[in-house]
Amino acid sequence: MSECKLCLLAKHSPNNIKTLFEDEEIKVIFYPTIVPGHIAVIPKEHFTVMMKVPEKIIHKIFLIGQKFCKEIVNETKYEGFDLISNNGVDQAHPHFSLHIIPRKKDDGLNFKWQPQQVDDASLDLVLEHLKGKVESAKKEDEASEKFAEYIERLP
Amino acid sequence: MQCIFCQIINGNIPSKKVFEDDKVLAILDIYPANIGHILLMPKKHYENFTDLEEELVSHIGIISSRLSLVMISNLKSDGVTAILKQSSGSPHCVMHLIPRKNDDKLNMNLQGKSISKEDIENALTEIRKTTEKKEVSREVLDNIGEIL
Numbered sequence: 449m450s451e452c453k454l455c456l457l458a459k460h461s462p463n464n465i466k467t468l469f470e471d472e473e474i475k476v477i478f479y480p481t482i483v484p485g486h487i488a489v490i491p492k493e494h495f496t497v498m499m500k501v502p503e504k505i506i507h508k509i510f511l512i513g514q515k516f517c518k519e520i521v522n523e524t525k526y527e528g529f530d531l532i533s534n535n536g537v538d539q540a541h542p543h544f545s546l547h548i549i550p551r552k553k554d555d556g557l558n559f560k561w562q563p564q565q566v567d568d569a570s571l572d573l574v575l576e577h578l579k580g581k582v583e584s585a586k587k588e589d590e591a592s593e594k595f596a597e598y599i600e601r602l603p
Numbered sequence: 604m605q606c607i608f609c610q611i612i613n614g615n616i617p618s619k620k621v622f623e624d625d626k627v628l629a630i631l632d633i634y635p636a637n638i639g640h641i642l643l644m645p646k647k648h649y650e651n652f653t654d655l656e657e658e659l660v661s662h663i664g665i666i667s668s669r670l671s672l673v674m675i676s677n678l679k680s681d682g683v684t685a686i687l688k689q690s691s692g693s694p695h696c697v698m699h700l701i702p703r704k705n706d707d708k709l710n711m712n713l714q715g716k717s718i719s720k721e722d723i724e725n726a727l728t729e730i731r732k733t734t735e736k737k738e739v740s741r742e743v744l745d746n747i748g749e750i751l
Contacts, residue, residue, distance in 0.1 A: 466727060478727055480723045480726065484722040497683075498668045498671055498683070499668055499672040506668050510661055511657055511660055514652065514655070514660045517652060517653050521653050528688075528690030529689055530686060530690055531687040532684065532687075534682065534684050534703075534712075534713065536680075537682035537704070537707070538703070538710075540713060547713055558710070559686060559688070561701075561709055564638065565634070566634075570638060571631055571633060572619070574631060577678060578641075578670075578673055578678070582622040582629070582669050582670055582673055583622075585670070585672045585673050598676035602675065
């Protein structure tokens with residue numbers, strides 16, 4: 449099986465990919481697949497989805513991500529940005545990545561959705577499935593025993 | 604008039620709370636992209652993600668990850684899209700956590716646009732102008748599509 453492309457980019461710095469920041473755990477790469485200024489923040493270690501990434505790495509990825517967001521807002525002509533991470537669906541590579549997509553009003557991108565009309569009883573049912581579960585989802589970096597089986601089922 | 608999200612946080616507007624601590628509130632979106640769509644927001648009023656202090660940025664990342672795990676395990680979703688838009692004029696910084704199904708009709712795909720080499724070159728120059736300013740070589744531009 450061929451190696452994950454983002455692992456290759458994390459470990460190596462091919463001449464044709466621009467690295468904007470890196471340290472021992474994460475790398476920020478210029479990733480122009482959807483708009484010209486598109487940036488991706490990735491962990492160097494292979495984690496398929498956000499839910500598998502240790503929290504100390506999540507911490508760093510979001511902080512560095514925010515720094516680049518600030519740079520886009522303060523230093524470029526873009527009018528804003530979308531911060532997006534697809535986990536499990538619409539994910540181009542099986543390697544967690546946080547994407548910063550600089551936006552302009554006329555860029556033609558459409559990360560909008562059609563709001564659904566959902567009845568109150570259905571929302572309450574969903575709420576019952578979610579409420580009170582977050583505290584036990586992770587303790588420090590380790591998933592609690594309760595969630596271990598779900599983590600194993602993740603891609 | 605107070606921002607609608609602040610009114611939800613203050614309890615002036617009722618909401619379906621999924622999670623709350625001293626820093627953030629997570630509620631169900633009553634007009635969801637998919638049912639189970641969560642809105643995660645700082646309790647203090649910030650319009651922009653870029654204005655959040657570091658501790659809050661990190662906390663939103665970590666709680667997003669934990670909520671996503673709960674969504675995967677309890678809603679039987681195939682995935683989660685986390686999206687924060689500082690481009691849509693939202694009055695309050697909100698992270699959307701959207702439970703996904705493989706066959707849902709949402710389009711959050713980040714691949715497949717054809718971007719001109721000039722546009723890439725201009726964007727890279729612009730983004731790097733406060734750091735290290737470098738031109739993108741022709742070779743880079745010729746190969747970039749194959750790498751990603």
